[in-house]
Amino acid sequence: MQTSTSWRSFRMAAWLGWLIESNWTDPFLFTVYSIVKPLSGAAILVIMYGIITQGNFDSPLFPYIYLGNAFYIYVGAVMTGVSWAVVDDREHYKTLKYMYIAPIYIPIYLLGRGVARFITGSIAVFITIAAGVLFLKVPLHFTEIDWLLFIVTLILGVIMLALLGLLLAGVTLTVARHEGFIGEATAGALYIFSGAVFPLDILPEWIRPVGYFMPTTYWLELLRRSLVGNVAQAFPTLANFSNMEILGILLALSIFFGVISIWVFRVCDRIARERGLIDHTTNY
Amino acid sequence: MNAVSSKYSHKDAGWRLFLKTIIARAYPRLIGQQREVSWMVFDVVMPMLAVIAYVFVYRALKAPEEYIGFVVMGGAMTAFWMNILWSMSSQLYWEKEQGNLALYIMAPNSMMAVLLGMALGGMLATALRAIAVTVLGSFMFGVKYEVTSYIQLFSVFMLAMAALYGMGMIMASAFLLFGREAWHMANLAQEPIFLASGFYFPIKSLPFWVAAGASIIPLTLGMDAMRQLIFPSGFQFGFMTVRLEILILAVMSVLFVVTAKMLLAYVEKIAVREGRITESRR
Numbered sequence: 163m164q165t166s167t168s169w170r171s172f173r174m175a176a177w178l179g180w181l182i183e184s185n186w187t188d189p190f191l192f193t194v195y196s197i198v199k200p201l202s203g204a205a206i207l208v209i210m211y212g213i214i215t216q217g218n219f220d221s222p223l224f225p226y227i228y229l230g231n232a233f234y235i236y237v238g239a240v241m242t243g244v245s246w247a248v249v250d251d252r253e254h255y256k257t258l259k260y261m262y263i264a265p266i267y268i269p270i271y272l273l274g275r276g277v278a279r280f281i282t283g284s285i286a287v288f289i290t291i292a293a294g295v296l297f298l299k300v301p302l303h304f305t306e307i308d309w310l311l312f313i314v315t316l317i318l319g320v321i322m323l324a325l326l327g328l329l330l331a332g333v334t335l336t337v338a339r340h341e342g343f344i345g346e347a348t349a350g351a352l353y354i355f356s357g358a359v360f361p362l363d364i365l366p367e368w369i370r371p372v373g374y375f376m377p378t379t380y381w382l383e384l385l386r387r388s389l390v391g392n393v394a395q396a397f398p399t400l401a402n403f404s405n406m407e408i409l410g411i412l413l414a415l416s417i418f419f420g421v422i423s424i425w426v427f428r429v430c431d432r433i434a435r436e437r438g439l440i441d442h443t444t445n446y
Numbered sequence: 447m448n449a450v451s452s453k454y455s456h457k458d459a460g461w462r463l464f465l466k467t468i469i470a471r472a473y474p475r476l477i478g479q480q481r482e483v484s485w486m487v488f489d490v491v492m493p494m495l496a497v498i499a500y501v502f503v504y505r506a507l508k509a510p511e512e513y514i515g516f517v518v519m520g521g522a523m524t525a526f527w528m529n530i531l532w533s534m535s536s537q538l539y540w541e542k543e544q545g546n547l548a549l550y551i552m553a554p555n556s557m558m559a560v561l562l563g564m565a566l567g568g569m570l571a572t573a574l575r576a577i578a579v580t581v582l583g584s585f586m587f588g589v590k591y592e593v594t595s596y597i598q599l600f601s602v603f604m605l606a607m608a609a610l611y612g613m614g615m616i617m618a619s620a621f622l623l624f625g626r627e628a629w630h631m632a633n634l635a636q637e638p639i640f641l642a643s644g645f646y647f648p649i650k651s652l653p654f655w656v657a658a659g660a661s662i663i664p665l666t667l668g669m670d671a672m673r674q675l676i677f678p679s680g681f682q683f684g685f686m687t688v689r690l691e692i693l694i695l696a697v698m699s700v701l702f703v704v705t706a707k708m709l710l711a712y713v714e715k716i717a718v719r720e721g722r723i724t725e726s727r728r
Binding site for chain 1: 488491492495496498499500502503504505506507508509513630633634636637638640641645646647648651652
């Protein structure tokens with residue numbers, strides 16, 4: 163059976179990405195590294211919450227914050243996992259030019275490179291949520307979870323984030339400086355505008371529309387609803403929308419941003435080729 | 447020809463060379479970095495994103511206004527910790543990767559002076575960014591300050607910086623020994639330190655021994671003391687008295703700089719003896 167170029171590009175890129183991500187140390191340190199960072203980020207929020215509410219973890223705001231923060235790990239991991247491959251291959255390993263002349267599809271290759279961080283991100287999300295359920299009374303009951311909604315939302319969201327990562331990868335191809343910051347800055351901005359750790363109503367009114375335009379807002383809302391049901395629906399931001407309406411909005415925005423991302427990548431890729439930026443190393 | 451040769455015939459040595467090396471290494475940090483305006487923008491924007499998010503979390507929780515000030519101050523201080531991680535600790539490793547480390551070691555100047563120059567330049571350049579974050583955060587969220595003792599505030603800040611950059615000098619040598627794990631080590635030392643050192647909440651909220659352990663990072667005690675000195679009700683959130691924190695920071699400053707010198711001597715010894723420390727391995 164002949165393996166298609168796309169599948170081969172994706173599979174080999176995923177394997178290469180995993181080796182790059184994990185082979186810098188021994189498995190124990192790698193596991194600690196993959197877990198400690200996200201758990202520390204969650205612990206900052208838990209302590210902030212605990213101080214102000216004097217340990218009242220029964221409030222619906224707590225699972226809102228905790229789950230939002232836990233699933234937000236995917237945003238940074240998947241988006242920057244894809245876009246960072248450009249920095250890694252071009253600046254660090256100086257192999258991007260070879261990838262461009264190899265018989266592979268570059269966008270598929272870059273998406274494949276994001277798989278490793280998706281895997282480590284998934285482990286971090288799982289451990290963060292498990293810690294919340296075991297030690298912090300996050301009201302997650304396996305029998306009450308809407309598994310279908312959860313799985314559909316998760317898959318749709320990860321695809322959407324990967325395509326946003328492709329958009330960032332395209333931009334990264336065309337810039338010589340601060341390329342490493344592009345993913346982090348985008349993820350940081352989305353953290354504020356997606357209502358990840360506070361309801362959007364807390365934002366000043368004039369800036370809220372930005373949040374309503376972000377697919378991550380609806381993605382996080384649906385993930386919370388699928389896991390903790392009515393607890394998540396108590397917040398006024400999207401209270402008037404049913405799960406199916408939110409899923410519809412998420413799908414529409416994901417398609418919109420997906421098309422934009424592919425178009426931006428193509429434009430940036432053409433510019434990078436024309437300007438000779440594919441093998442442009444700056445040591446910046 | 448004579449003018450040129452006479453100009454370069456004079457060679458500084460001893461403390462003159464030491465001072466000149468410090469100034470020379472501080473120069474690109476202090477002047478060079480300011481020329482790159484886009485760096486400044488990123489260095490201010492990135493901590494501000496975290497500040498904004500945490501301020502809104504406190505607002506959602508209806509926290510007292512002091513906490514907003516704590517977050518703004520913590521956000522400003524992250525600039526120093528990031529500078530320690532990425533521009534001090536990882537610096538010798540970067541230099542090795544780019545092939546400059548061998549030149550540093552071969553040059554007739556002291557490596558300690560190179561590190562001191564890096565620290566001095568980094569500290570002053572980062573102070574500009576920290577001030578920008580403080581001003582921006584205070585303006586956006588209406589933070590009010592009430593300094594109870596300027597002398598103590600100045601002492602705390604300077605001692606915290608001396609101890610912190612002393613620690614950065616130790617880490618520069620240590621990271622060089624870590625090899626290619628350095629990048630990941632620096633990456634790992636962000637969120638856990640933001641948590642343990644209480645960048646966004648008073649350190650007193652942590653269990654005593656956790657807070658005491660986290661005090662090995664000079665910013666932990668530095669921020670705790672500064673919060674007590676610049677916020678009207680800050681003393682309620684203090685982990686220790688300001689006087690005791692000043693004393694501990696003074697001891698740390700001396701201890702860390704001396705340790706940095708010893709560790710650097712060890713690294714130089716390895717470099718000369720084994721000839722492998724400057725080897726770039728990807």
